Amino acid sequence: MSWRYKLVSMTLLSGLAACQSADKQTAESSPNASIAGTVHVCSSCHGMTGRSVSPDFPNLAGQQTEYLVAQLHNFRDQSRADPHAHTYMWGMAKHLDDQTIAGVAAYFAAQPPVNAVALSTPDPVGAKIYAEGLEERGIPACIGCHGEHAEGQGEIPRLAGQHAIYLAEQLGHFRSNARSNETMHMNALNLTDGEIKALAEYMGSL
Amino acid sequence: MATKRSTLLVTALLLLSIAIGRQAEALPSYARQTGQECAACHNGFPELTPYGRLFKLNGYVFPGDISSGPPIAAMMVDSFTHTQSPQAGGAAPHFGPNDNFAFELASLFYGGAIVPEWGIGAFIQSTYNNISQRYSWDNTDIRWAHSLLLGDQELVVGVSLNNSPTVTDLWNTTPAWRYPYQSSGLAPTPETATVIEGQLAGTSGGATTYLYWNRLIYAEVGAYHTLSNRGESMLGVDPTGSPSTHGPALYWRAAIEPNWGRNSWEVGTFGLTGSFYPGRVADFGSDNFTDIGIDSQYQFLSNDHSVSVQASQIYESSTLNSTYAQGGSSNLHNSLVSSHIKASYGYEQTYAATMGYFRVSGSADAGLYSGISANNSPNSNGLIFELDYTPFNHGGPSFWPWANLRIGLQYVDYLKYDGAAKNYDGNGTNASANNTLYLFTWLAF
Numbered sequence: 001m002s003w004r005y006k007l008v009s010m011t012l013l014s015g016l017a018a019c020q021s022a023d024k025q026t027a028e029s030s031p032n033a034s035i036a037g038t039v040h041v042c043s044s045c046h047g048m049t050g051r052s053v054s055p056d057f058p059n060l061a062g063q064q065t066e067y068l069v070a071q072l073h074n075f076r077d078q079s080r081a082d083p084h085a086h087t088y089m090w091g092m093a094k095h096l097d098d099q100t101i102a103g104v105a106a107y108f109a110a111q112p113p114v115n116a117v118a119l120s121t122p123d124p125v126g127a128k129i130y131a132e133g134l135e136e137r138g139i140p141a142c143i144g145c146h147g148e149h150a151e152g153q154g155e156i157p158r159l160a161g162q163h164a165i166y167l168a169e170q171l172g173h174f175r176s177n178a179r180s181n182e183t184m185h186m187n188a189l190n191l192t193d194g195e196i197k198a199l200a201e202y203m204g205s206l
Numbered sequence: 207m208a209t210k211r212s213t214l215l216v217t218a219l220l221l222l223s224i225a226i227g228r229q230a231e232a233l234p235s236y237a238r239q240t241g242q243e244c245a246a247c248h249n250g251f252p253e254l255t256p257y258g259r260l261f262k263l264n265g266y267v268f269p270g271d272i273s274s275g276p277p278i279a280a281m282m283v284d285s286f287t288h289t290q291s292p293q294a295g296g297a298a299p300h301f302g303p304n305d306n307f308a309f310e311l312a313s314l315f316y317g318g319a320i321v322p323e324w325g326i327g328a329f330i331q332s333t334y335n336n337i338s339q340r341y342s343w344d345n346t347d348i349r350w351a352h353s354l355l356l357g358d359q360e361l362v363v364g365v366s367l368n369n370s371p372t373v374t375d376l377w378n379t380t381p382a383w384r385y386p387y388q389s390s391g392l393a394p395t396p397e398t399a400t401v402i403e404g405q406l407a408g409t410s411g412g413a414t415t416y417l418y419w420n421r422l423i424y425a426e427v428g429a430y431h432t433l434s435n436r437g438e439s440m441l442g443v444d445p446t447g448s449p450s451t452h453g454p455a456l457y458w459r460a461a462i463e464p465n466w467g468r469n470s471w472e473v474g475t476f477g478l479t480g481s482f483y484p485g486r487v488a489d490f491g492s493d494n495f496t497d498i499g500i501d502s503q504y505q506f507l508s509n510d511h512s513v514s515v516q517a518s519q520i521y522e523s524s525t526l527n528s529t530y531a532q533g534g535s536s537n538l539h540n541s542l543v544s545s546h547i548k549a550s551y552g553y554e555q556t557y558a559a560t561m562g563y564f565r566v567s568g569s570a571d572a573g574l575y576s577g578i579s580a581n582n583s584p585n586s587n588g589l590i591f592e593l594d595y596t597p598f599n600h601g602g603p604s605f606w607p608w609a610n611l612r613i614g615l616q617y618v619d620y621l622k623y624d625g626a627a628k629n630y631d632g633n634g635t636n637a638s639a640n641n642t643l644y645l646f647t648w649l650a651f
Contacts, residue, residue, distance in 0.1 A: 040353055041268050044260040048360050048421070053465040054256070056509070083509070087600065088257075091242040095269055169509075 035103035038096070042104060045088065050108040055163035056084060062113025067157040068105035072096060082170075082179040114161035119205045125195060126202030137190040142203070150206045164197075164204035171196045233317035233329070234608040234650050235277035236266065244610050245555040245599040249505060249512050251610070252378065252387055253550075256470055256505075259376040263362055263418055265351035266327030267319040277318025283310045285646040287392040291639035297392040298337045306392045310646075311335050313344060325351045325364075332442075337391040342442025343408060345373050345382065359420040366414045370407035371430060371457045374414055377472050379501035379518045380459070382407065385548045385562055386590055388614060393642040396624060398566055398575070398584035400522040400544050402478040402497040406430050406455060408443055414457060424461040424474070429454035435486070447485050452492045455480025461501075472503040484528050491527035498522075512552040520544045522568075535573040542568035542584065555599040562590040575625070580632035583625030588637075592616040612648040617641070 042060070046052045050061030060068065074080035075093035096104070130150070133141035142159075146152055150160035159167060173179035175188040175196075191199070237244055244251060247258030254262065261268050285308050292303035301308065316330040331344035351364035372380035381403040389395070406412075414428025431451050432438075438445040461474030476499045481492040501518035522542040529535045548562030565587035572582040594614045602609035623637035624630045630637055 040264075043360070044264075044268070045257050048355075049358055054468050054507070056468065056507075083600075087243045088246050091246075 035100055035107065038100055038104055039107055041092070042108075046108075050111045051114055052163070055165035057088075058166045059114050059162055060108035061111035062161070063109055063158050064152045064154060064156065065105045065109040066155045067152065068108060069101055070155050072101045072105065076101075080179060082173040085179070113158065116161040116205050119201060122202060122205065123198040126198035126200075129191075129195060129199050130202055134190070134195075139187060139190055142187075142199070146203075150203050159203040160206035162204050164200045167203055168196050168200035171200060233277075233279040233315050234610065235279040235315065235317040236261070237608045243600050248599070249507055249514055250550065250552050250555065250558050250594065250596060250599070251612075252383055253505075253514060254376060254378065255507055256465060260421075262329075262376055263351060263364065263416075264353060265319075265325045265349050265364060266317065266329060267322040267325055267351075269319070269322060277316060279315040279317055279650060280313065281315070281648065281650040282312045283388065283646055283648050284308065285310050285390060285392075285644060287390040288643040289393050289639070290641040291635070293394065300339075301337070301392055308392060309336050310391050311337075320348070327351075335391070340442060340444070343369065345370060345407075347373050349374070356419075360418075361420075362418040364416050366416070366428075367411070368414065369411055370404075371402055371412070371428075371455070371478050372459070372476065373407070374416070374426065374428075375459060375476070376424065377461065377463075377474070377501065377503045377516070378514075379472075379474075379503050379516045379546075380476055380499070381520075384516060384518065384546060385550075385560065386592070386616065388612075388646055388648060389616070389618075390642055390644045390646075393618070393644065394623075394640045396566060396584070396586035397578070398542070398568070398586070398624075400497045400520045400542055401455075401480070401482075401495045402476075402499065402520060402522075403544060405449070405482075406432065406451075406478075408441070409433060409438055409445075409448055410451070410455070412455075412457070416459075422462060422464065424459070424463070426457075426459040428457045430457060430478075430480075431455070449482040449484050449493075450486040452481040452483055452488070468506055468508050470503075470505045470507075472501075474501050475499060476501065482528075484532075484534070487528070490531040493528050494525045496523050510554055512550075512555070514550045514552070515548070517547040518545070529573075533573065536571045536582075537569055537573075540569040540571055540574070542566065548590070556596055558592075558594040558596070560590070560592040560594070562592075564588060564590070570625075579625035579630060581625035581630070585622055585625050586620065586637075587622050588618060588620040590616065590618050606651060609649070609651040611650075612646075614644075614646050614648065616644040616646070618644070 045057040046060045050059060052059055071080065072093050075085055075089040076096060078090055129139065130142045133139045145156050146159055150158065152158035170179060171188050171191065174181055174184040175191060177185050236247065247255055247261055249255050287297065287306050287308070289304055294303060296303055297306050311333055313331050313333040316328055319327045328348040330346050330348065332342065333344040334341045347366055347368040349364050349366040351362055353360055353362040366374045368374055370382050372382040375383060378384055410430040410432045412428055412430030414426050416424065416426035418424045431454050435445040438448065455478055457478050459474065459476040461472050463470055463472040477497050479496040481494045483492055497520050499518055499520040504515045506513040520543065524540045526535045526538060526540065530538045545565040546562065548560055550558055550560040552558040567585045570581065570583045575582045575584055592614060594612055596610065596612045598610045601607050618641060620637040620640050621627060623640055627637045629635065
């Protein structure tokens, strides 16, 4: 077999593979064609179907639609200014129009959420703060807004199954106001580093 | 001209702005295209983060803050080089024997999407080398990529037209993009290397096709052919004495890279096999080479700390039908092994420390090496130490936010040079005479 035949064969096989794959896409896994390109770029960090590998990039699978829309708007107008927002998301969101934002948010919200692994040795502090808060320091129970199963609602995000490192990082940003949100700033202001860690690990395990 | 006064002035100006190294893959034009900081794609450029690897894999077309102009970028390198012993006759034409300040090189790039809707983008570099005083084409990679889903698993396929085996690679282990990313052009370095380590870089054209499945398995194959004398000259490459390929040189690359948490670990193989006519003379048969490489890369990337380790080993076996027949080698069959390993620690993508080790060892051959080695041996090895300061990885100065700068201090310690640690050339020169202290500034804008 000549080398030219081998080279042409390899190139054709690559192209054929591209054609055949279209039949195997499912409604759940393939976004609307008009936003597919954007979702593909998002998946570079947030993982295919919204399940990311690195905790620096949050899982988006099963996240609340309104929350995703709000965050993308906040990235686009740069009102969310924590360090990774600046490094990655300001540029990503700047060219997105409202229709694309809505489509991307709807796609990731429809993805099956991550099945979290229960902690083998859960710190009871995390569960207590989530369910009861810390009244003496004016910290309300997270469950009141984020739900019994940390599933969130509307613009209040799902926390269940999220990377614990990411959750802890965001609580730190809320506490320092690096991520601007008056409600969460007051809620996190009096949390210690240890309590943030325990709380994040608990919510991520739900 | 690299006069001391003008070089000091340029260096001073550069210290006020930004930099990138000779093997730069980090382009401000990519940052302008995506709207993201350099640190998004690069772990201390040109090293790529997992996101940066996907950006390259997908054809350099990821959008973001779309710049209105074409994706053009530029870089300059200025430096100071000190070798343990001076180089008689000058380190290079127009330079002194030691302690040389130099404007080393400047490059112009087209880097970014060409037709993003079709998945076509490029990394195209051209370089003026002030030491050889030559302007030529440099790393070139024009590619088309397409991603699709097989079930819920991603498959990316692509094709690249390029001018150097391993220039398309995603990891910083293979010859085109491995450490050291910047080194002095005014210091002696061992010349013996395997074919895949640059013989075809810029002297050939080629095409490769690749696939990346489930963000885990990568495979690539391709072929290269040397350009004609006229073709090389037109692109700024000196064709004098250069070999030509007899038939295509075939390239392959396979790798697997699991990712978990903030870790990625790649293990792979790569290689090149081809036949060459030395000096483009076909009368004596051809020299046949097969290079087989193995490589591995580990990265840990977190907000503040990064650890990056790269290792590769290339085994070359050669049958020198032509060179042997013409009396240029003592052996018909030779072997050569080229090994590199380095480890880096970085803090906040701004401060980095690196330590590396390199080794070349192979068949003794009087015909090939008597001119450089009293032992007729190509064996060399040594250590490299480097400290880097890259202040603008998270955004450049306000007047030019897409610019970047690196100030680096590097020391190369030769344990063995061209066959021996002591008196390698028969004239009393020790390997340590070539030890090099190198201070450089690398600016990109």
